[in-house]
Amino acid sequence: MNKRSWAEPFKIKMVEPLRMTTREERERAILDAGFNTFLLRSRDVYIDLLTDSGTSAMSDRQWAGMMMGDEAYAGSENYYHLEEVVQRYYGYKYLIPTHQGRGAEHLLSTLCIKPGDLVLGNMYFTTTKAHQELAGGRFVDVICDEAHDPNDPSPFKGNVDPSKLERAIDTAPPGRVAYLCLQMNVNMAGGQPVSLDNVRQVSDICRVRGVRVFLDATRAVENAYFIKLREPGQAHRSISEILLELCSLTDGCTNSAKKDCLVNIGGFLAVNDPDLAEQARNLVVVYEGLHTYGGLAGRDMEAMAIGIEESVQLDHVRARVGQVEYLGQKLIDAGIPIVRPIGGHGVFLDAARILPHIAREEFPAQALTAALYVDSGIRSMERGAVSAGRDPDTNENVFPSLELVRLTIPRRVYTQAHMDVTAESVIEVASRAKEVQGMRFVSEPKYLRFFQSRFEPMPARASADASTRRIRAIPSDAVR
């Protein structure tokens, strides 16, 4: 039979025009932004692949739900709707809404980490680790080795290594492991899923040793889809069934609803322990708002409740992950080194291999994001040493094994043609890789430096081959 294509399971009802810019305008814009794509104005961006966080298009049902916002300070109807939906799809008993994922991470870290505790996780995530460290904890990575190798084709590279987990718990001073934070579709590894079998095993190891497991459920729905697709014996199950089982193996979750749950703002903490829920309900009023809104408007909670129902539909997830796969496959076919297997929420370019002439100390991934932007107006995100930050003990730069640029695909926003344009730009920049120069810091904030740091291109080296045309993102004399 001839190959049959899939198409997006929606049609477009409202459009937002994109602004095209000239190369000169983009050179000026990236200079003004200190070569940090977070500091660009969105009006200067053509295709925005910075993040899939809060960038989804909402459905007509979600927009209709927004009109049903019950903006009571206390006891909003939308809170009770959201509570019922979270219980139905995620299975946890108690819901504490927050303004976004890091609000939930703040509550969990504050309540469950004592200074000096170890917090285990399957690869760090920036905001998660920041809150763990602010609470006095130390992050310990227990992800499998395959996660650190961009070329390893294993289907579940987000898995925890059970022997690393046992060792970390068994060698820690008694009672000093705060919990395991088990991230779904591990972001910094390239959107790599965790198998259901691994979650079962990890949950057993932790339960026997009295260590709690909290899911980072931010992309758990997309992880459940990979389980259905790749894990033996799971193909017949619905995404909802798999999601419920994943959650049932854990004590609670933090969730940035800006991803899977298809909303532009929102998050939650959900737990099964009534005492922990009570403490979180009390703490949330200090930082977010009353426990029945947690920093959100009633209409935001309604959109989230409807978004969760839509997020677990197979048609939706298949098209969402399929679009990422489409872009990734185009790049693989063109010989561009990317993290494999292709992840759930974005395509991760292997910047260290695309720009081998730039030393890790000169941040090749940061340089690549700037070069891509200048080429086509596509905004991507650095996911390498800049994101990893500094070691809290030595204050030295941390150089993770992965030095990546993330092309993150917002849900239900761009078309296949946008993916084609993106692939063409990456191929063009990679073909002129030698022209891209490394970066150095001009300024570096203390917390989560990747958001607000400013950079400048490294000065051209005296040894550089004079015949090589060095097209920097902008001329060096223009750098302030």
Ligand code: PM9
């Ligand atoms: N993730 C992302 O772009 C947005 C902020 S960092 C650039 O990938 C996980 C796995 C996330 C995440 C955010 C958060 C925090 C927690 N866990 O951004 O606070 O990917 O809603 O969520 C981003 P909030």
